[in-house]
Amino acid sequence: MNPFHYTRASDVSDAIRQIAADPAAKFIAGGTNLIDLMKYDVEHPARLIDISHLPLRSVEETSGGGLRIGALVPNSDLAYHPLIEQRYPLIASAILSGASQQLRNMASTGGNLVQRTRCFYFYDAVTPCNKRQPGSGCSAISGINRINAILGTSEACIATHPSDLCVALAALEAIVHVVGPAGARAIAFSNFHRLPGNTPQRDTNLEPNEIITAIELPPKGFRANYSYLKIRDRLSYAFALVSVAAALELDGDTIREARLAVGGVAHKPWRVAAAEAALRGQRADAGAFAQAADLVLRGAKGYGHNNFKIGLARRAIVRTLSQAARGTPQSQSVKKIR
């Protein structure tokens, strides 16, 4: 780890002032990703601004019937929060499918959104990587790309976003509240993470001098018909090869509303409006789910080692929608997939 200066921010305004004054600085909250990347010499900030003590730890109901989650609420506290368990079990399930309890105790809600890819080459500081060193090339495209993306890729980058929570937040159409020198703004979740394009070094549309203050959940939590299914190389404590967040609103057997987001396949949680639209008004059965899966995966492309993800994602989408429709969400402790 490189030597760095360390300062504490006294409040949100102070945090913004400090980061504006030092472009080589980074915020640190839980530190679970940043410290790791510093140990691998992928990140080497000249200064860390500690925001972990800022008063952004509350979970509050909004006047519109939703929930506002402070950016510093630890992942474990969020997963076990009564309002999340009761009204947004998809969020709880997604969180508990990821990392370990130690890491969830440390990691913040806001930090989860800005965690960086787990692409092997991004982590391996001696290989070319456009995300780590713009213009150096992408080692994954012709390398070991089993874990890499099949959708929304570019010639510059085929990295995936590693979060589970974000897949659920995308499905529920969360809103990211941020504050910067110009004041506060709200970013729709679908517009928070970016596709790599020619600028894979930018993961999100958060500006470097902005800070996430809260994540807002809209009123609809789909608590009756949801599931989060995560497929990985071991049963626990591994990043997703493919994960699916599905949420349905049913009228008998008929789908009134559908939400579907896929993780492990792209640079951001992958949602396709046409797939969700195609489910509306349909009978909740395997035929409709397969059609939706085809729409989600339209244009999917493998890079060799990850070709299997296309078929895996297709089956995982159908299975997760089936679990949601049955009202039998995937357990994150009993691993049998039904």
Added chain:
Amino acid sequence: MAQADTAEAIGTTVTAPQKIPVTLTVNGARVELAIAPWTTLLDALRDRLDLTGTKKGCDHGQCGACTVLVDGRRINSCLTLAVMKEGAEVTTVEGLATDGTLHPLQQAFIDHDAFQCGYCTSGQICSAAGLIAEGKAKTADEIRELMSGNICRCGAYPNSVAAIQQAMERS
């Protein structure tokens, strides 16, 4: 204190290690340290306080050997900067026994032969202490899942699950 350098011109590089005073309560005893900001809690415990029960396994948050309790919650000390834990209460494996009596988890790990080489054991036991305090695990499946952040290279998992069940029943 931490902002002593703010008069320094922006854009200059770090020139000298800058030590920062930190006060922690470790296993019930108050300790004051002056440490470089890049010192992890793990290194502070092992190298500065000679508490070598906490192990450095992967040093990347993947194995759990470095697990300690901070303010009663289990965390990976290898991914924690000591300077960020100003004022915190830290419990390591050395702080679990009371008055010469083993903690119920320590006794249970012996009773169930829940280790071979022992390198992961202090992390396993601290993690299990956090697990029991959380109160979320009721079944063996839930124990396995919520202990998945602690890797045992020897594969003593069936026995460590049994040991944790015993300690849960007696706590």
